Amino acid sequence: MRAFTALLLRDIVLSLRSGGGAWLGAGFFVLIIALAPLGLGPEPALLKSAAPGLIWIAALLATLLGLERVIEPDLQDGTLDLLRMSALPLEFVVLAKVLAHWLTNGLVICVLAPLVSPMLFVDAKALWVVAASLLLGTPGLSFIGTAGAAVSAGVRRGGVLLALIVLPLNIPALIFGAGAINAVQHGSDPRQALLLLAAFSLIAAVVASLAAAAALRLNED
Template sequence: MIALLTRDLKLAVRAGGGFGLGLAFFLILVALVAFGVGPESALLARIAPGILWVGALLACLLSLDRIFALDREDGSLDLLATAPLPMEGIVTVKALAHWITTGLPLVVAAPLLALMLSLPGEGYLWLFLSLLLGTPALSVLGTFGAALTVGLKRGGLLMSLIVLPLYVPTLIFGAEVARRGAGGLSVEVPLLLLAGITCATLALLPFASAAVLRVNLR
């Protein structure tokens, strides 16, 4: 499992469109919003939680089609399917590698980029915590979408159509945590709901992804 994780991390760093692409997209999106809205601090502060969460969501979406595509192209996926490792474990490692190379950099960068959007000081901690808690769900949901479309040529658009509706609950509650935190309001309810979504995806979707991969590899 550790060897597979190390291999996927190296591939993400070496392969084009992997590590760093999501972070660059996140930075460009936030900068464009800040330039487009203009120097209206009150408006920027009000929309900052939603913009940052939408940017993180779209940045995660960029690299989802590469989770299984490289392994499918070189035949590694067929070898992994016959390996002694359970398919559920392989899927979990793939999702973890995606989160480390895509989600985690976004979590670290978000508070810095929030400065461009004039996010109130009370919201930085809650923005960081909401992304730290919610981005693993984005990676796991994305892995499920990638598993559904792994056998299709140019399945990226279809995968986006499948995954984006599944992302909506995480987006809603994640942005709500950051918004309430920035406004000094109670974040307990949306934070618990966000945690519940993440725990449910981590518990259930690796099995669904593994089942879909077994069907696609037959």
């Protein structure tokens, strides 16, 4: 437990300090939302109907940022050896890293999204679904992303590969997340979509932490 907390706190500190890029994801997210009207035109009806997809595509892309820093630096500077030799099971190492990534990336997006969504003319009564869908879905994105980061760690120019691996696997989150916001905008019940989103995150948590731990265990030869 002590090792887990130490790792979690260290990863958070690392991403908050210079060169850590904790706010990059959130900044990127806001930027995409702000760019959309410039590309699509300021028509409120159009932006409103495009909003669910835009918000979730922005979230998908924004969570990619920072993933390269989740595993790679520890692999390069030898800290991963230390973690592999420690008493902390690698599944928990992964969990600490996912949590640190989510707290500095996904959670910030969850907080910012309801604030910037009105720029896309999302109704005030739909904002809670925006927040809820991101709150339920972004942990899944961090889990799958960390598994992708573990599998592609040590690869030259791993960033593009990481996106190529992670984005298709995160498609269910995009569909259910945008679906939930869509549902509430059309006056129907978003709960089914939100539950499916939660299910996706839970499955992602199990599969991705096992996969990432296996990848860290087998990462060298």
